[in-house]
Amino acid sequence: MNMLIDGEWRAGAYESTDEEGEFDRQESAFRDSVSADPDAEFPAEAGRYHLYVSYACPWAHRTLIVRSLLGLEDAISVSVVDPYREDDGWQFTSDKEGCTEDHVNGFDYLRETYVAADSDFTGRVTVPVLWDKERETIVNNESKEVMRMLDTEFGDVAEREVTLYPEGYRDEVDRLVEDIYEPINNGVYRTGFAETQAAYDRAVTELFDALDHYDDLLADQRYLAGDRLTEADVAMFTTLVRFDEVYHTHFMCNRQFVREYDNLWPYLRDLYQTHGFGETVQMDHITEHYYTTHPDVSPKRIVPLGPDPDFEAPHHRDELPGGPPAELAEKPLR
Amino acid sequence: MNMLIDGEWRAGAYESTDEEGEFDRQESAFRDSVSADPDAEFPAEAGRYHLYVSYACPWAHRTLIVRSLLGLEDAISVSVVDPYREDDGWQFTSDKEGCTEDHVNGFDYLRETYVAADSDFTGRVTVPVLWDKERETIVNNESKEVMRMLDTEFGDVAEREVTLYPEGYRDEVDRLVEDIYEPINNGVYRTGFAETQAAYDRAVTELFDALDHYDDLLADQRYLAGDRLTEADVAMFTTLVRFDEVYHTHFMCNRQFVREYDNLWPYLRDLYQTHGFGETVQMDHITEHYYTTHPDVSPKRIVPLGPDPDFEAPHHRDELPGGPPAELAEKPLR
Numbered sequence: 321m322n323m324l325i326d327g328e329w330r331a332g333a334y335e336s337t338d339e340e341g342e343f344d345r346q347e348s349a350f351r352d353s354v355s356a357d358p359d360a361e362f363p364a365e366a367g368r369y370h371l372y373v374s375y376a377c378p379w380a381h382r383t384l385i386v387r388s389l390l391g392l393e394d395a396i397s398v399s400v401v402d403p404y405r406e407d408d409g410w411q412f413t414s415d416k417e418g419c420t421e422d423h424v425n426g427f428d429y430l431r432e433t434y435v436a437a438d439s440d441f442t443g444r445v446t447v448p449v450l451w452d453k454e455r456e457t458i459v460n461n462e463s464k465e466v467m468r469m470l471d472t473e474f475g476d477v478a479e480r481e482v483t484l485y486p487e488g489y490r491d492e493v494d495r496l497v498e499d500i501y502e503p504i505n506n507g508v509y510r511t512g513f514a515e516t517q518a519a520y521d522r523a524v525t526e527l528f529d530a531l532d533h534y535d536d537l538l539a540d541q542r543y544l545a546g547d548r549l550t551e552a553d554v555a556m557f558t559t560l561v562r563f564d565e566v567y568h569t570h571f572m573c574n575r576q577f578v579r580e581y582d583n584l585w586p587y588l589r590d591l592y593q594t595h596g597f598g599e600t601v602q603m604d605h606i607t608e609h610y611y612t613t614h615p616d617v618s619p620k621r622i623v624p625l626g627p628d629p630d631f632e633a634p635h636h637r638d639e640l641p642g643g644p645p646a647e648l649a650e651k652p653l654r
Numbered sequence: 655m656n657m658l659i660d661g662e663w664r665a666g667a668y669e670s671t672d673e674e675g676e677f678d679r680q681e682s683a684f685r686d687s688v689s690a691d692p693d694a695e696f697p698a699e700a701g702r703y704h705l706y707v708s709y710a711c712p713w714a715h716r717t718l719i720v721r722s723l724l725g726l727e728d729a730i731s732v733s734v735v736d737p738y739r740e741d742d743g744w745q746f747t748s749d750k751e752g753c754t755e756d757h758v759n760g761f762d763y764l765r766e767t768y769v770a771a772d773s774d775f776t777g778r779v780t781v782p783v784l785w786d787k788e789r790e791t792i793v794n795n796e797s798k799e800v801m802r803m804l805d806t807e808f809g810d811v812a813e814r815e816v817t818l819y820p821e822g823y824r825d826e827v828d829r830l831v832e833d834i835y836e837p838i839n840n841g842v843y844r845t846g847f848a849e850t851q852a853a854y855d856r857a858v859t860e861l862f863d864a865l866d867h868y869d870d871l872l873a874d875q876r877y878l879a880g881d882r883l884t885e886a887d888v889a890m891f892t893t894l895v896r897f898d899e900v901y902h903t904h905f906m907c908n909r910q911f912v913r914e915y916d917n918l919w920p921y922l923r924d925l926y927q928t929h930g931f932g933e934t935v936q937m938d939h940i941t942e943h944y945y946t947t948h949p950d951v952s953p954k955r956i957v958p959l960g961p962d963p964d965f966e967a968p969h970h971r972d973e974l975p976g977g978p979p980a981e982l983a984e985k986p987l988r
Binding site: 514515516517520521524525528568569572574575576577580616617619620622623624625626627628 | 849
């Protein structure tokens, strides 16, 4: 695993599994907040903030979806790193389809934004990064918190009156986002990066127990929190949409495909076909990234054929109560 | 890859892929024949021959199935190697469930049988091995040929009058066994051991094109050659039964599971439930072998959860013309 130590880049600097062979994800380092309050340290303003993302990364993908759903494309600019991540970490190579240069700082490597924000930074260099162009620093690199800020603090600059954290649902959304994190969102990584049979067995069992549970839950309700589309669905989506093509084979989450689930599969298609979700899925970045970036898991770096699920197939979930925000239909996305 | 060179064991002695990154399977070395003719060099006799097999190996598995179908258990003895194969090659470790010691020679390693048969032997050490206890040598180690000998030459010592190479079907059986070998039986290995994206793409495309073709063929006929169970079904079975649990994930043959095929999946269950097929499937040997023996493919040597297909589910293939030999029902196997 590569990381920065006191602002210096080190390849292979630390092991990411604990003594029992379980994958141990480091906490994100920058935890400031953008606020709707104009007097705040980081006030929500159009044109001030920038997102560094990878289309491959499920955590960064969350922020892209919320940005699209609320119509924050003009307010918050984006740079997209190369899905192939080698010893130098995430980097900008704008000649690859879907990738961009660093529009803000002109850096070659994402790690330079971390050092620019904190010259002594020690830790992993991850996406998403929410960058403040005015103060020239990282506001936050924790996807759950960036997702929440975009959702709740940028109302004045958003094109669409959409909230994914609606009154009356907030406790439930918080609980769901928390509940699905360890067994599902992080669970696929714990399964794939397990170094021992016991660690693998624990992770894969928790993963499918949780998927079974939410498959049952979604038999009678359209979304995780009920009849409203929320951040919990965004958090679930970015894992599910990668599952059959990547996690199933690459991370050996292979009890079954998502497309074999009675309710999770139509639920996934429903989300995919909702404006803001499918448009942000760049599957070639996803498959290239995983299969070529983890030689400890897939040493040959070959991208497999994969099952190619038909995300556009009819889902019939509109027979259940609720639906996506009407604004999404009225003001379709670019 | 480990092999014998002039009778000496060498670990990592040669590369098994060609310059284009394609897996190149070495031809089997011992190609003599047992014959029904009592004056032949190797005449078919009860008690004279011995099979060295691994339950993990699809090639060895073919010979075990034919031995069971014809009722050759008393006539031809068997030793079973450890599914875990490391730098010493196939070995005997009788303390593991389903494994045996070397009942004939008392060897620790299978390679010793090769050197006993040919003190200067150069090549890979593989299963199955058909051993002649009288002349103390290897008769043949090519599964297609051993399968054929057991099927056609041991009629006088077989308990059951079953043939898998019936008159009127022979050309078709020969053609089928040949046709499925490269894209399917060997195709899963060519897919999994491909060293380049191009070699992988070629192999996986040929594999699924062939599976699609036989799925269509089996819509209207019970067996590959029509209404009769033949060696072609035995050859197809040993690949299909390993597919979802192993080849799909381990060898990245991941366009779909066999259990997602309309006809191949009931066909596989039909065979599995035919006496002689399911009884010879030792799935724990199969999964342990593949996932722990190829660190170049699965470096963590972790056996994944897998899909656990229900081979005992009803198959409804008896609505099609034909069926297994009546003798199989009348004289069930041990």
